[in-house]
Amino acid sequence: GEHAVMCKVPVLISVSPPKVAKLCVCDLLVAQCDVNCCCDPDCSAADFSLFTTCSVPVVTGDSHLCSQKAAIYSLDVEANPPERVFKLIDQVNPSIFCIHATNYEQALTFSSPEIPTSENFDQLLKQFGSATFSAEPESWDLNTDDQSLSDANETYRYQYGVPIQTVDAFLRLPSPVVSSWCSDENPAGFLVNQATKCIRSVSVEKCDDIQAVSMLFYTNSSILAKLYEFVFQVNISVQSIVVQSLNGMRTLLNDRDVLRLPMILDELCINIVLGVSYHITYTDAGEIIEAAAAFVLGAISKEALSIEQSFEISFTQVNTTPVPLSGNPGYVVGLPVRAGFRPQGYPFPVEMIQLTILQSTSNQDCLAAQGARAPVLFGYNMISGCKLRITAAMKCQPLTQALLDLLKGQSFPEYVASFGNSQAQDVLDWVPITHLRISEQRIYNTFQSSCQIPVSLEIEVKWTKYGSLVNPQARIVNVTATITTTTLKELPSGTERTIPITSSVVFTDVSSPAEPGYKAWPTINAKLPFDFFFPFV
Amino acid sequence: NSSSQMSSVPLQLLFYVNGIYLIFYFLATLAMVLYKRQAFSYPEDFLSVDLTLLVITAIAEVLRLYLGIRGNLTEEEGLLGLSLVMTVGSVFLAVYFLVWQTYVLKIDVILNTILLLFYGMESILKISAIAAFIR
Numbered sequence: 001g002e003h004a005v006m007c008k009v010p011v012l013i014s015v016s017p018p019k020v021a022k023l024c025v026c027d028l029l030v031a032q033c034d035v036n037c038c039c040d041p042d043c044s045a046a047d048f049s050l051f052t053t054c055s056v057p058v059v060t061g062d063s064h065l066c067s068q069k070a071a072i073y074s075l076d077v078e079a080n081p082p083e084r085v086f087k088l089i090d091q092v093n094p095s096i097f098c099i100h101a102t103n104y105e106q107a108l109t110f111s112s113p114e115i116p117t118s119e120n121f122d123q124l125l126k127q128f129g130s131a132t133f134s135a136e137p138e139s140w141d142l143n144t145d146d147q148s149l150s151d152a153n154e155t156y157r158y159q160y161g162v163p164i165q166t167v168d169a170f171l172r173l174p175s176p177v178v179s180s181w182c183s184d185e186n187p188a189g190f191l192v193n194q195a196t197k198c199i200r201s202v203s204v205e206k207c208d209d210i211q212a213v214s215m216l217f218y219t220n221s222s223i224l225a226k227l228y229e230f231v232f233q234v235n236i237s238v239q240s241i242v243v244q245s246l247n248g249m250r251t252l253l254n255d256r257d258v259l260r261l262p263m264i265l266d267e268l269c270i271n272i273v274l275g276v277s278y279h280i281t282y283t284d285a286g287e288i289i290e291a292a293a294a295f296v297l298g299a300i301s302k303e304a305l306s307i308e309q310s311f312e313i314s315f316t317q318v319n320t321t322p323v324p325l326s327g328n329p330g331y332v333v334g335l336p337v338r339a340g341f342r343p344q345g346y347p348f349p350v351e352m353i354q355l356t357i358l359q360s361t362s363n364q365d366c367l368a369a370q371g372a373r374a375p376v377l378f379g380y381n382m383i384s385g386c387k388l389r390i391t392a393a394m395k396c397q398p399l400t401q402a403l404l405d406l407l408k409g410q411s412f413p414e415y416v417a418s419f420g421n422s423q424a425q426d427v428l429d430w431v432p433i434t435h436l437r438i439s440e441q442r443i444y445n446t447f448q449s450s451c452q453i454p455v456s457l458e459i460e461v462k463w464t465k466y467g468s469l470v471n472p473q474a475r476i477v478n479v480t481a482t483i484t485t486t487t488l489k490e491l492p493s494g495t496e497r498t499i500p501i502t503s504s505v506v507f508t509d510v511s512s513p514a515e516p517g518y519k520a521w522p523t524i525n526a527k528l529p530f531d532f533f534f535p536f537v
Numbered sequence: 538n539s540s541s542q543m544s545s546v547p548l549q550l551l552f553y554v555n556g557i558y559l560i561f562y563f564l565a566t567l568a569m570v571l572y573k574r575q576a577f578s579y580p581e582d583f584l585s586v587d588l589t590l591l592v593i594t595a596i597a598e599v600l601r602l603y604l605g606i607r608g609n610l611t612e613e614e615g616l617l618g619l620s621l622v623m624t625v626g627s628v629f630l631a632v633y634f635l636v637w638q639t640y641v642l643k644i645d646v647i648l649n650t651i652l653l654l655f656y657g658m659e660s661i662l663k664i665s666a667i668a669a670f671i672r
Binding site: 064066095096097098099100101102103104106107111 | 569572576577578579580583636637638639640641642643644645646647
């Protein structure tokens with residue numbers, strides 16, 4: 001409005017020509033000659049003689065100008081060798097609408113946008129903040145009709161790999177980037193199960209200064225339930241806190257509501273976060289409804305300069321229980337064999353447990369074993385055992401029972417899954433375990449009243465290859481558990497005997513080998529046509 | 538001597554042609570401003586300045602021509618003198634459109650040069666007419 005007339009200083013700017021002689025759009029390689037680029041200053045006369053045509057024949061300024069300089073490049077093929085011809089001419093625009101002069105210095109150039117500052121922000125927002133300048137396809141208006149609402153639902157749900165958003169930024173899963181040092185900028189992706197370990201530098205003096213070793217850092221920002229929507233937020237709850245002492249022993253704390261922040265105690269810095277394990281629950285609509293974090297807190301001493309932190313995130317769909325599969329469909333070598341037992345009254349196996357065998361401990365005494373068991377991994381033959389010290393005072397029946405419990409474990413399954421992904425309700429996919437009992441002695445004593453104690457359990461798993469020849473799947477067809485018993489002889493009192501107890505798992509491949517098949521020999525199929533003997537037949 | 542006519546006929550002719558030319562000039566310049574607005578980057582404040590000056594030019598021209606015609610026909614040197622003074626302002630405006638406009642197209646140069654020629658010739662004839670009237 002009224003400011004312009006007096007403030008404007010009329011200055012006639014004869015349009016300064018861009019240096020057309022120096023402008024070359026086909027000069028892409030630095031210090032190297034571009035092929036067929038006649039304006040390239042890096043090309044020598046020898047290079048020009050090899051060109052076939054000029055990719056850029058004319059370089060001019062703005063064509064609206066009445067008079068402008070133009071650089072014309074052409075190849076003179078008549079000469080031997082061909083040479084480049086460069087002419088700088090004045091190009092005249094014959095139209096009467098050509099620009100003779102301008103007084104507006106930004107007339108013929110692209111304008112660089114204003115940098116927003118606190119002074120001009122409001123004006124810029126008014127100018128560029130309207131819908132026509134909006135780059136985002138979704139609108140922020142909440143009261144829209146159903147069509148756009150369902151579109152909004154479509155775009156606002158989390159999809160695989162999308163970083164999980166929190167109120168201020170992203171859910172962070174610190175991970176090593178280039179070196180082993182923790183970088184806090186790694187976002188957790190939706191449905192991407194990750195486990196990372198990284199090293200962070202700490203010191204006892206800066207105990208409460210470093211944010212990333214405090215529980216608050218990992219629980220303070222809320223996760224957005226849907227993408228870009230700040231209305232629904234999910235707070236990160238503390239699922240459990242395990243405290244690890246300096247010698248590595250871990251104890252689960254009962255009270256998990258108190259936020260434990262790092263503090264200095266007796267020259268140690270305690271409540272340092274050593275590990276966080278996030279568990280996110282989501283719905284099938286792509287919304288996050290729950291988030292829990294399990295912490296491992298530790299302590300560092302004065303000498304410690306760095307700690308290793310481990311982070312993990314896992315996703316569970318709501319109303320489902322995650323059942324880890326051991327293969328899909330065939331068993332994968334190294335994954336646990338799935339087993340189950342059938343409670344009374346149900347027609348199909350419901351309870352799923354793992355097939356386990358006795359695990360050897362450093363203390364080889366069977367009766368002192370704490371009941372440590374190892375899961376049976378498909379394809380891995382295992383053998384374990386312990387030594388049993390029998391004294392005269394031991395009674396047969398309790399000893400037999402104790403050894404059976406030791407060998408078989410607390411709950412020995414009745415069925416084993418045939419495939420790695422067998423579901424509980426598919427009856428035919430479960431193989432019953434056959435139990436055999438053999439006695440070591442070949443010759444039976446006349447008096448069977450002597451005690452038979454089990455000394456070994458051998459599980460033989462027979463599996464076959466199932467499916468196509470190029471991608472065979474492992475399938476368990478038979479599981480046999482054989483208990484071998486031996487006679488416990490009466491011991492004179494005061495003496496003791498040591499017998500070894502073993503348990504083993506053996507996997508046997510019973511798949512039938514592929515039989516070679518040959519194509520049938522070609523035969524000559526010579527037959528006379530049907531109506532060869534036409535008039536007669 | 539009362540029968541000798543002192544009004545300048547060439548001046549009257551010039552006024553007449555100038556009047557017709559003014560209409561053409563106004564419409565053409567307005568059309569050019571609209572064309573420039575559409576074809577080039579023409580910020581609103583520059584545009585408003587140019588349009589305002591164009592309207593002022595039109596009004597000033599009408600007034601100037603009226604004063605000149607009346608002064609010439611009634612042989613009054615006062616009105617003719619006033620018209621001459623207004624010509625100075627009109628020259629300034631024509632120079633603005635010739636040189637200081639936001640975008641000066643070739644057609645603008647042509648139009649304004651012709652206008653300046655008119656002003657020049659009219660000024661000479663006005664001076665001689667005033668001299669004749671005073672005598």
